Amino acid sequence: MTTTRRFMCGLAAVAAALLAPAAPAQTTAPPEGRLLASNCFQCHGTDGRSGFEEINGKSSTEIYSKLKEMQRKQPGTEDYGIMIPHAKGYTDAQLLKISKYLSTIR
């Protein structure tokens, strides 16, 4: 496969994961990603509604893509702000959980 096609297949897989309907809800288990996402609120406000940027209610694909884009930035680039080393500390699985959870906050 070409690099582009591999990338598109990867992106499609991620999109599928983000858009797939959630498994039937456990009556007692907390929503997946809720605690992880809550640690964005110190800078983005409770439920992600304020702070540096509103992060609630956007599509999970959009949030995930933005976080991955931040992860790719290198020190020395013009816009190397606090979110970049931040994003680099999370695993893909965690970013997916966070993105899905944030997308559910209206």
Next chain:
Amino acid sequence: MNYTRRTWLTAAGAVGFGAVLTRCGGGDPLAPAASDAASAPLAQAERSRRSTKPVVSSTTGRVVVVGGGMAGLAAAKYLKVWGGSGVQVTLVERNPSYTSNILSNLVLTGQRTISSLVYSYATVKQNYGVDVRQGTVVGIDPVRRRVTLADNSTLDYDRLIVAPGVVFDVLPGLESDAARSRVVHAWQAGPETTTLRNQLLAMPTGGTFVMTIPASPYRCPPGPYERACVVADWLKRNKPGSKVIVLDANPFVQAERHTFETAFGGLFKDVVEYVPNAAVTSIDATQARITVDSLMGRVVGDVVNAIPPQRAGKVVLDNALVSTGARWAGVHAATFESTLAAGVHVIGDSCSAGIPKAGHIGNQEGKTAADAILRAFRGLAPDTDLVVNSACFSPITASTASWLTAVYQYDASTGGYRIVGTGPSEATRPTSDGYSQMNKWFATLMGETFA
């Protein structure tokens, strides 16, 4: 760990706490607080369009939270938000309001007023139904699951969260009240902050300001270096020729090393003398000028700010939550449950979990403990997919700030947090954008914690 699992369901309809955040208008966080001291900072805090609504939930349980600081408030709030109406949360705090340590260094330079840093407990009570009691918890009985207050009243709990902050060692020479009134730490924002500000205002031009920094770990790793910078900046402009001597017990700058070393050696090279490996051995505050002896020799100052070594808050120390000879409460890192007392969680500066002591982090420890407790009430194992992030903006001058961040992943194989990603990271240089971001970060963090 034993707990009683409630099996009946509470009739939990949609719970709307009809939150209204006070709006006082005005957006300049540096303007003196014109209106009521307690409501103005929240008005300046992050403006949520509406507060978050607690979930509809059948979980039940009683939690007592001791200590109304960054960690205690976050825990109390999220126990209600995530737990719903069946979870009873009582917050016991000895003071009628909270004064933020974060940004209190700017009171020393006159850029902030201490009253602008005062936060009320009323909003969390109103928004989420947290029962707030003013009082002092003195005793903890983990077997009966009961706390005793100074007025001899008691509160029973299913789970207890203890978050009293820190107490300060008495430095040799500062045993008397008079000595400690003269040589303040101002590491607990409030009257001492005002005292130190007044001392700096009264210091003779060309005088010497001495600061001492204790060995790590202590509350807020970058804080003392920030203080040295903003005071040096203020002295440069207001009392030129004055000096700042920083006696650091540590072998090197403990946070944002590049930023502070650059500031001390560059912008402030004619003002600041930074002395590492200089633990304080004694202080003589009886003469006109104050003598400070350290492992690196003797200095004399006109104003001395001695930040002593710290340990867990009194209620933690007095109730067998700290191992013999230790300063901090040992906890299981995933839940913050005490290693010495079942059902008791210690969060915030008082605990030792391998992560820094900071308000931004205490807020997250509160959420992590809340989640762990709610899972326990439901018979679920704790979450182990945990991340703690540290983020902080540090003022370097009156108009520029830098930032730091570090991300810690919980590692189930070691039962602790380890730093990941790019490790401790800091801004390339302090900027005025950084200063605006600092104000936004602070307002958002305080809104997320107190509203």
